Amino acid sequence: MAKSNAYRGLSTTAIHAGEGPDPVTGASAPNIVMSSTYVAEEVSGFSAHELSVDSPFLYGRWANPSVRSLENKIAALEGTESCLCLASGMAAASAIFFTVLSAGYHAVISDVSYAGVAELARDTLPRFGIEVTLVDMTDIAAVEAAIRPNTKLIHTESPANPIMRLTDLAAISEIARRAGAKHSCDATFASPVGQKSADLGVDYVMHSITKYIGGHGDAIGGAVCGRAEDINALTVEAAIHHGGILSPFNAWLIARGMATLPLRMRGHQEGAMAVAQFLESHPKITQVFYPGLESHPQHELAKRQMRNFSGMLSFQVGDEETGTALAARMADELQVIHYAVSLGHHRSLVWWMPTAGIMETSFRLSGDQLKSYRDYAGDGIFRLSVGLEDAEDLIADLDRVLG
Numbered sequence: 466m467a468k469s470n471a472y473r474g475l476s477t478t479a480i481h482a483g484e485g486p487d488p489v490t491g492a493s494a495p496n497i498v499m500s501s502t503y504v505a506e507e508v509s510g511f512s513a514h515e516l517s518v519d520s521p522f523l524y525g526r527w528a529n530p531s532v533r534s535l536e537n538k539i540a541a542l543e544g545t546e547s548c549l550c551l552a553s554g555m556a557a558a559s560a561i562f563f564t565v566l567s568a569g570y571h572a573v574i575s576d577v578s579y580a581g582v583a584e585l586a587r588d589t590l591p592r593f594g595i596e597v598t599l600v601d602m603t604d605i606a607a608v609e610a611a612i613r614p615n616t617k618l619i620h621t622e623s624p625a626n627p628i629m630r631l632t633d634l635a636a637i638s639e640i641a642r643r644a645g646a647k648h649s650c651d652a653t654f655a656s657p658v659g660q661k662s663a664d665l666g667v668d669y670v671m672h673s674i675t676k677y678i679g680g681h682g683d684a685i686g687g688a689v690c691g692r693a694e695d696i697n698a699l700t701v702e703a704a705i706h707h708g709g710i711l712s713p714f715n716a717w718l719i720a721r722g723m724a725t726l727p728l729r730m731r732g733h734q735e736g737a738m739a740v741a742q743f744l745e746s747h748p749k750i751t752q753v754f755y756p757g758l759e760s761h762p763q764h765e766l767a768k769r770q771m772r773n774f775s776g777m778l779s780f781q782v783g784d785e786e787t788g789t790a791l792a793a794r795m796a797d798e799l800q801v802i803h804y805a806v807s808l809g810h811h812r813s814l815v816w817w818m819p820t821a822g823i824m825e826t827s828f829r830l831s832g833d834q835l836k837s838y839r840d841y842a843g844d845g846i847f848r849l850s851v852g853l854e855d856a857e858d859l860i861a862d863l864d865r866v867l868g
């Protein structure tokens with residue numbers, strides 16, 4: 466395995482960390498190990514509680530060399546001791562929630578998040594006797610006020626789907642530390658290149674590796690990075706007992722994609738900036754939110770907290786009817802950008818999210834929380850994941866449907 470103290474740069478890390486020439490064949494590129502079981506050299510126990518990080522490979526649900534290689538690569542880039550990969554981003558979120566939380570515990574969770582996480586927090590956690598308070602994470606006083614003696618977890622998402630609202634991660638980490646709670650952050654939109662979440666005090670850095678880390682729209686997976694002790698507990702609970710493991714084939718594909726993550730993030734940022742500036746100057750666009758734009762209400766925080774603004778942006782065109790009509794035209798007439806969910810791929814993807822609809826199905830906010838959401842989203846937003854195509858082609862495609 467390449468020596469991780471032999472390099473410091475993000476690109477070298479993304480390419481070499483977690484892998485090395487095959488000791489038997491000398492192959493430069495990693496093999497995929499598909500074996501579900503391993504021939505043991507000595508008689509040992511068969512309980513997750515006997516697991517240690519350097520246990521030999523035993524069974525594929527415990528650990529797998531191809532998955533381990535990806536985990537080491539992600540941990541190296543994220544700058545954490547350890548990483549656990551799972552079958553999806555949602556499996557990663559569930560792993561955190563169902564390992565850290567138990568019946569009678571309380572969690573403070575961002576009132577705006579990926580819809581699946583929002584629904585898990587609102588519908589599933591309470592079913593297991595876990596109390597949940599949903600808080601606008603930009604309101605630090607509200608986060609502090611939400612803390613209770615039994616608060617064990619604060620879960621943030623930055624930038625937050627779909628509105629590109631940021632959370633001051635260092636400030637939230639400080640509140641969590643004082644409360645004796647863990648801070649988990651869904652950093653999917655930023656990727657490990659976009660922000661050093663662990664350096665900002667985040668205990669569990671979560672990613673849907675389906676998005677930027679894999680980067681090519683062909684493999685679903687999730688990851689949680691953090692201290693070895695915490696990730697070990699997560700492995701026992703979420704991988705070995707709940708069983709939502711990543712397939713070795715997906716791990717291999719995602720590791721292959723991840724090698725170019727720093728290079729791709731530079732391309733995403735450059736393209737997103739060009740597209741954001743075009744949209745901002747277009748008469749039919751009423752609002753654009755991109756952390757890299759000076760007009761983003763949290764641009765100062767973005768500059769302090771992020772080292773790459775990523776390729777995610779959102780924009781508005783006016784009321785819901787105007788947005789719905791444009792979405793229909795996009796689905797029909799876009800020639801380069803795909804009208805599709807998901808994000809972080811080399812292909813550009815756009816999706817329309819009317820505020821009334823998403824409030825009903827997922828977020829269910831009212832009062833100040835709804836107002837803060839609407840400050841970013843109005844009656845609805847288009848979420849655009851700017852891919853790696855030439856910006857001029859993306860701009861021409863958008864210009865054509867905007868009319």
Ligand SMILES: *Cc1c(COP(=O)(O)O)cnc(C)c1O
Binds near residue numbers: 553581622676686687
């Ligand atoms: C996609 C996504 C998820 C869920 O990930 P899957 O891999 O689709 O399960 C969670 N959080 C964010 C921010 C996402 O974009």
